[in-house]
Amino acid sequence: MGTVLGLRKLAECKNPAGTKSEEDLRCLLQRAQDEDEVQTDAEEPADLPAHAVRRFPPAPGTGAPHVAPVPAAEGDRRNDLTADVLWPIDEFVGHLDSGRYEHVVAMLDFAGGQAPAIEAAAAIRECSSRGLTEATDTLLRKVASRPGDFVLAVVGHLMDAGNFPEARTLAQIRGGNQAA
Incomplete structure (x- = not known):
């Protein structure tokens, strides 16, 4: 799933208003896959618990995480909030x-x-x-x-x-x- 989201973000950055050639899409897909491999290959610090090294994706268009990067065990009350757009x-x-x-x-x-x-x-x-x-x-x-x-x-x-x-x-x- 990370590859799809990464590809979409790369495509939007590369050419937000135009069309993409097949070669451009292949290059973007390869870049997205390479970035995913780099992220999964990165070693996490051994002395931190797993919940302390989680990555939180930014909310669309804001750069802010969907949820606060605070473990729920420490009392983060915002984990239940969603960044969904509501339609009437x-x-x-x-x-x-x-x-x-x-x-x-x-x-x-x-x-x-x-x-x-x-x-x-x-x-x-x-x-x-x-x-x-x-x-x-x-x-x-x-x-x-x-x-x-x-x-x-x-x-x-x-x-x-x-x-x-x-x-x-x-x-x-x-x-x-x-x-x-």
Whole structure:
């Protein structure tokens, strides 16, 4: 998993707005694998307990760790917090239940067609978790029609959150759009 995340970060750093050639992607993949090998080969100090040498990845875009690097045994109260972006699913369901379909469509259009990748992923995740199959499918199709780098970013956010079925479906839809 570290390789995938490393590859995504390298790709974003190398060319945030353009497309990548196959050779560029191969080079980035090799760099990511090399970095993973260097990290796993590094020896940890023998006199420290295992929980004291854990590495914490930075939260997206902040450089700050998702959780404080303090062992839970020492009383860190922030380990239960998540850095997830919330999508207004309760508002969405309220519009849906009240028959305000123009608002439902507007929220789906924005989340799938204009929102940043992390917000689009949050919308997909929330609709899926509530069993809103049609809304989830609509979001996946709208996101799949956006540029390839954006779709990859959404897939990455879904995978980071453990939403592997939605990530796989989005990749399959995008692959089907490319073949057509």
